[in-house]
Amino acid sequence: MGNPDLLEDLDQRIWISSKIRIREPDLRSVESFVNRTYKMVHYEILTFTVLSLVLTFSEGKVFGRCELAKKLLQNNVPKNQIPTWLCIAKHESGYDNTKINWQTGDHGVFQISQIYWCSTDNQPGKACQSTCASFRDENLNNDIACVRKIYEEHQRLSGNGFNAWTVYSQSCKGDNSQYVKGCF
Ligand SMILES: [Ca+2]
Numbered sequence: 001m002g003n004p005d006l007l008e009d010l011d012q013r014i015w016i017s018s019k020i021r022i023r024e025p026d027l028r029s030v031e032s033f034v035n036r037t038y039k040m041v042h043y044e045i046l047t048f049t050v051l052s053l054v055l056t057f058s059e060g061k062v063f064g065r066c067e068l069a070k071k072l073l074q075n076n077v078p079k080n081q082i083p084t085w086l087c088i089a090k091h092e093s094g095y096d097n098t099k100i101n102w103q104t105g106d107h108g109v110f111q112i113s114q115i116y117w118c119s120t121d122n123q124p125g126k127a128c129q130s131t132c133a134s135f136r137d138e139n140l141n142n143d144i145a146c147v148r149k150i151y152e153e154h155q156r157l158s159g160n161g162f163n164a165w166t167v168y169s170q171s172c173k174g175d176n177s178q179y180v181k182g183c184f
Contacts, residue, residue: 061138063095063109066183068140073184075144083176084162085110085147090179091167098136108135110147111165117146127153 063071068089072082092111093099100107105114112118118132119125128146135143151161162168 060096060098063089063097063140065090065095065179068095068109069180069183071140072144075141075148077144077148079184083179084168084172086179087172087176088162088165088167091171092165097138097140100136105132107132108143109140110135110143112143112146112150117150 065086069082069086072085073079077085089095089109092106093109095109097109099109099111101111104111105120106112107114107118112128112132112135114120114126114132117126117128118130118135120132122131124130124134128142128149130142130146135146150164153161154164155161162172165172
């Protein structure tokens, strides 16, 4: 008979060493698991980066003529004004929401000026309480709200709100009905 304490200690050592032996091969699978996870994370980061780039560059949209006409109508623009708005948008941007004129600081489909109407930083500001960047996205609701404000202001000042856009007197004073042909 040995010392029960010593026997217990020996038992414990055997138990611990058996655990270590069992775990040794596991280390390799842990390592391979870590490697696989590392590769997966890398793959996910790469996928995320590619998707972000695709989304960033796919924000650009050239509106269809009738698509734009319908957006104007949905935003309560008087129907008889819509042909002229389309003519202005066509000449200002070609209906492209990403259009920016770096020289004059005009933004979006309606080329809204940053001088009076929108802020160039991240805080919405100036007369339309908007960022200029928000006039270059695909949602035209705030663009249309702003052009209506510009129109009203110029209507008050000059008797014709469309005068705010130089292309109006150059190209859009006549019959613009062809712009909404087949739209409504
Ligand atoms: Ca917008």
